[in-house]
Amino acid sequence: MPKAAGASSPFLSMVTMQLELMLQTEAGGIDAAGDQIKSAFPGLTADQEALIDEALAGLRRREAGLVRLFPVPVISSRRQSRWYLGARENASPNWYAYRDHLLSKGWGETAVSSIDEASTRITNELLCPNSGVEGRFQGLVLGYVQSGKTASMAATIAKAADSGYRMVIILAGLTNILRQQTQRRIETDVVVHNPERWWVGTTEGQDFRLEDGIKLPTLERGKCALLVVKKNAAVLRRLKRAMSRLSGLERKSIPTLIIDDECDQASINTSAYRSAVSRINGLIRDICDQLPRVTYVGYTATPYANILMAETSVDGSRDLYPSEFIVSLAEPEGYFGVRRLFADEQGADLEAELPFIRRVPDDDATFLQPVSRTNRDLFTPALTPSLRAACDYFLLALAARAHRGQEQHHCCMLIHTTIYAGCHRRLRNLVHNEWLAAVLQDLRSGNAQRIEELRSLWQRESSSLEDGRRAELDCPAEAEDFEQLSPLLLAAAESITLTVENSESELSERLDFSSHRPLHTIVIGGNVLARGLTIEGLVCSFFIRTTNQYDTLMQMGRWFGYRRGYEDLPRIWMTRELDNAFRDLVNVEELIRAEISEITRRGWTPADMAIRVPQIASLSITARNKLVMENLEQCDISYYGAHEQTIGFPVSNEFHASNWEAGALLLKEAVQHSGRDPERKGSSVLIPEVNHRAVVRFLRTYRLEKESMQGISDFVESELDSAEECMETWNVAVIGASGGRSISFGEVSGITLLNRSKINPAYHSPFGGSIDQELRSRIYLKALMGVSDVLVDVNREAYRAWLGSLSDPGFSTDKDSWDSVKRYREEELGKRPLLLLYPIDRQSQPRDWDPEKPLDQQSRLPLLAGLESPEMLAHHILGMGIVFPNVSRATARHFIRVKLERPAEGEAFDEAEILSLETDDEGNP
Template sequence: MTDEFDGMYDTFRALLDSFTPAESVKRLQQFGIAPEIVQQIRERHEQQTFRIKELEEPHSVVDGDRYTWYTGPRPSDKCWPAIVNLLREDRWPQDPAINSLDDSSTRIVSLLNHPREQEFSTRGLVVGHVQSGKTTNFTAVMAKAADRGYKLFIVLAGIHNGLRRQTQARLVQQLVEPNPTMWSQLTGLDQDFTPRENPASYFGKANRTHVLCVVKKNAAVLRKLARWLDKASAYLQDCPALIIDDEADQATVATKSINPLILDIMRSLPKSAYLGYTATPFANLLIDPAAEDLYPKDFIVNLPKPQGHFGTEVLFGRDALDGEDPEQVDDGFDMIRLIPASDEKRVRPLSRLDVDGFVPAITDTLRNAVRYFWMVTAARRVRGTGNPHNTMLIHTSVNTAVHNSFKAPLEHLCRSAKENLGDPVFVTELRALWEAETARVPAEDLDETKVEFDELLPEVRGVLDSCRVIMDNSSSEDRLDYENGPIVAIAVGGNTLSRGLTLEGLSVSYFVRAVSAYDTLLQMGRWFGFRRGYADLPRIWMTAELAKWFRHLATVEAEMRLDIDRYMTEDETPLTFAVRLRTHPALRVTAAAKMRDAVTAASSYGGKRVQTHYFHTNAEWLRANLSAACSFVDQAAANAVRREERPAEGRFIFRDVPHDLVLDFLRDYRFHEKSPENDGGLISDYVRKRVRTAGSLGRWNVAIVGTPVDSEGSNLFEFTPGIAVGRVNRARLAPEQGASEADFADIKTLMSRRDAAIDLSGEISKLPEKEIMAERRRQFPDTGLLVLYPIDKTSEPDPSKDRRRSALHPTAPARRAALNAEEHVIGVGMVFPDPRGNDSEVVKYISADLSGVDIEEEDFSLLDGEEA
């Protein structure tokens, strides 16, 4: 594309975003642009839009009626290019780091509302990794939103002054300083929000600058901001606002002061988008979706793990998930060193009564950790690469008096080391420790070069001379200061070091703090993050119990992210599915107050309704499924204990079919590979396990759901002699612009709530799904349900639905198209009973309670020729 064409495309891009393809072409032609140029502009826009739809990362769960309006940066943008320039100066690799940031932030902005909409109140959640660059991501999102017209940016930056100040500094450096005339600030580096006079000077039409406000999640501060915005209401009607909630699970959820104030601020803004960022989203995912709260009802974005990031799984390994081969699951690097139980009581008081007068001992494990830290710092000086700072973290207690008690013993240890540097015995001990550690984690395995002991030894004295012991807690004035030159510090602290704040150059941690909740434990893991230039050197000393807990958390995280990715493929929304969180017998998922609305969730497939909605459309694939279904029905009819025929309704039910026939069908039926939840092997393994361990799922009810056969028999589908129904109609979703529809169809929904109750007695088909599942537990506690649907290969869409949709969304594309498969299609729905009893093999989960959410389910009864 030429520069002239790029400029023309940029000029008309807003028009292309605002109108349907046909209308935008007509309007472009009114400007006197040649038809062939109009077509090129249109094609360029479709390619950009398709690129956003097809971004592999980040995976997201999105409310189904949200349309992409933001398709990426434009040449005329100011804020995003400034960030790119700063990142390049900071030696970020253009590919893939900046490209990944560009893609993920573009995807997130595309899920926000268009700033020109008259009114909106959006709630989204971005799930990152601990110490993975979430601040950089939301800064990029803010920059792109500013480039498109968002005006007010409120950043809720944790609960501590240190994190608020750090965030303010980052945003000023990356947003304000490169374009100072484009921004007004309501807060400063050392000044949280205080009310300003004359709101019109910030929000009036005469002021076209963006407004930045970085505040702590502190009730007094938020109350002042809420009141000031309320007074400014006359100027906020046309003020698109983006609220970034950093550490969104901290103080935001289930608090009597902070939570209502955030909601008050949102209510004062007619155009507001709330975007929570956290690496520990457990509390956010358990908010009551039916309440007027901050449940991420519109979208959830799962950020990719950046290249080179040290996360839970990298350090601690994890257990295999359902369907994974344990031999293929990485067990993590050998970087964890265990602290024996006998050392615990010597480095932290075991009860409050022991705090007064407590003096920590320099145990062998603590001595080795500190000595190793000094040698790591020396080795990094030899390498001369990466972060210039060097930090060690000691975290044994939340009590500040205990922190302070470490100062004298650690400073004595440092002085003693300097005095003994000429002692051959001391040097031999250092050498032995270094050789042992570097042998356990070879540098070459992490693309580094080993630093020999004789190379680092000359640097050790300088390290000891510059090493400081810092008590960083709420009662001390000592603070880690990374702004005034490189530091070497052993930091002893608690909560002020446990969330959000980055410990620069952290290489060694000594951690024995006992906590009882997932999110608290993960956030205390300050060792997560990037270790460029010293990826082979980090070590963590902790107890065996803590190491097991972190391994469990790695499994929880992997499963949670897999749920988000899996449900994206199943075309669900945050209001129709709830991410499951695996529980632990000794740990809470989050604070009790944040779990009060949680419910017990499905264990694997237990209590779930699974249905196929992705299909190939080629004849060979479809014929294999037709053959599998017909053979299965023939066997089910012959082996069922009882058979019910309802030909006037197009229904057959075969009761108490042996499970081995179901397993044979699952072996032969082909599920589409884009539906990982609908995996015949995984489902079969689950059925076998339930039969083996709990005596459940040994028998199944099998149903056929079709339509009445018409008088000419033109819609007839015969499974086997005597068992025939009319075919059902399931149109496909219309493909996205630029996407190929060859050999692929997504029908979105196959199975209705009524169908999931087909084998139950009583008038229950119109009950909420939660009550239907409760009735299933009562009537069939150990019996599964499998439903087969013969789908007509043509399946034209219902035009009345698109007419209703067009009336509501005039610029929205048609949602449905004819199925047009080469053969008739067999759809499969399965309903699994909840696990019962004390089955030790069943993993327990909790999730948000979606039972109070009123979602209108697609009704196929009219299409299928039934009475409504």
């Protein structure tokens, strides 16, 4: 430290760098680093001390900015002070090289900055590699399926290596193709830019294997080892043996980062029912135990099993529960994910989802998948109209991309109907012989009828997006005319290949996107396609594979990702059952992420509060062998902090007449006993301070179709029996619409009926059968409540002012959200629940309804459409929404969570595919 400051800027920069180095070596925090640097140099001048204080203030501002980074919620154990405040250009060669690499590939500055911020947050949670402190940190990073988690991993790896980590081990899936994909990606993204800083112990062609007598190298400072290994017992045993050959002193000298990609697969202990530990889980923990300074980070988009595992395993040792941190990554810019396709229940007036889902009639499944395992070898598939339409559309999309100058890009279709490998080749032969060969012959011969069929399909599909929606997407402002595509169809068809991708496929037959030749292929497969594998340029999916597990279902969504230049083209054919399941999972995912944000806001740690996972009646959270049932608990309170709404109704006059009567009685009692006159709120009517007795009576008699709401009445009554004060007094409102028909309802006059159209299950799926029956028997609205409805009992102008005044809210202030409106209600009204009634006109119809247009070309329909007679729906519909307040002991509806610090027991493991990996001595996929 010089005695004289000289020019202040060089001195300030030097002090700042010195303080950053001290943070990474002492990990005692900014104040401790400041005290240490001042005490080490007692002869400092007043100017120098002032400059040190200025440097400390700058670091504190950076730390505060890091903490406030939105939207990257982090639940942290805070076992160490923040030690990494971001990359320094002269000391972060791996990160800056990776950053430049992303920019050169066309990533925007905003997207790269998001990766930078998120990876800084993650790096800060890793065990500080230079402090000399020994320990084992364990964390979880929650991303989105096909969202580019590898980009986050690469950024974190680069920053970890720049900061002193000497070894990175990536556990890269269960198969060779996934491991090779990860090896190639990390080498291309990180290693090749600074090869002198890396020792790479695996290659694209070879998994980890060291000859006898050869040790892992102990690298000099500034160099890092990289191992990309398959999650396979034989491979992990070899890695464990290699670690054991190092001396204790050598192991202490290599701070190690272990990244477990898709950590909910195979890494979970699935042998707990035998009071034992499954091989892969045990080997991962053994490797961690051998390393005195190690951070284990699991990456996944489906964290259910990981956040429901025990902290302690059956053998008494520490399991892989993320006890140090949980990070929820933001949805990346330009990401084409589940919410774009299925939306969430944001509001009745918002058409957020893209109209890209096509219905496969339930009857088609019998022609495309065997009924059971026993008859799989005798099953012969048939080309159904829905599969033929999907293949036709793939051809048209391929021609459209060629017209856009993208003929040299990968473009693929996915067919996923069954897990049985033997059926895949028969399905391939079917598609080749009855569709591809036939369409090639028709195009070469100029078959007018076939060309007209393709024209009709393209006109129907290309018109599904309005101009306003196209403007929101990365695609041309106008769709191509069929005349523009017609000359390109034959060449497009001739470029199509068919690929079977399953565990029985030969290496030479498998997907290979690494060559310079564009791949235009229809991929047919099963479990290999269900996780991790990226199908580049996926534009069309035919998906009827059923599952009863959250994680398996979400991971099978290979269509998520990025579609730059053709976001208007993706289409997915699926059954009604799968469509409904994905819509439920959108809300599960949002609830889990909201839970992480709330725990972060409250400052709790993973050991203080386990994340809750909501249950869906028809689905399991994950494979039962992954869940130790005695280690889980049903949360003791339901619905607090939640909002619920009725979005589906049967076509039943008796059902709706009963509900209408229940609503009329509620309003009559509310007006008589509330002590307050009804208040006009625009087109709506508010009755404040309603006694709970009227509400309970209504909830007892109001009939529900939505299963998740069935327990509301019992929940409210049990809370009242427990003397829960927040349930004593309610606000009740009837939501109306300007211009709606005016009626009297329960002695309240001037109520206006709402216009709510129903989702058309036959939209773009003109295949009849089971779809027509659904149209006649059920009304599905998708959403009933609007976010702004929750403001019916508060001052909206005051809400706007409040929203604009927030500096660090934990939610976006650019638009209304459930979080923002509910939090404001609680600030103004305290813990008061809100009951909303929605009187819906039976004669409702879409704003753009065209009775001359075919039904299958309209996404929404009048409520009476498709009914055999209007008298089948002779009564108006009464919908209901409820907003429950948050309370300190609350959970949302029907959650389970892990009981922290409990030993684990569990049930039998029955996944044959992973069992074979546990016992395979050669490590083959």
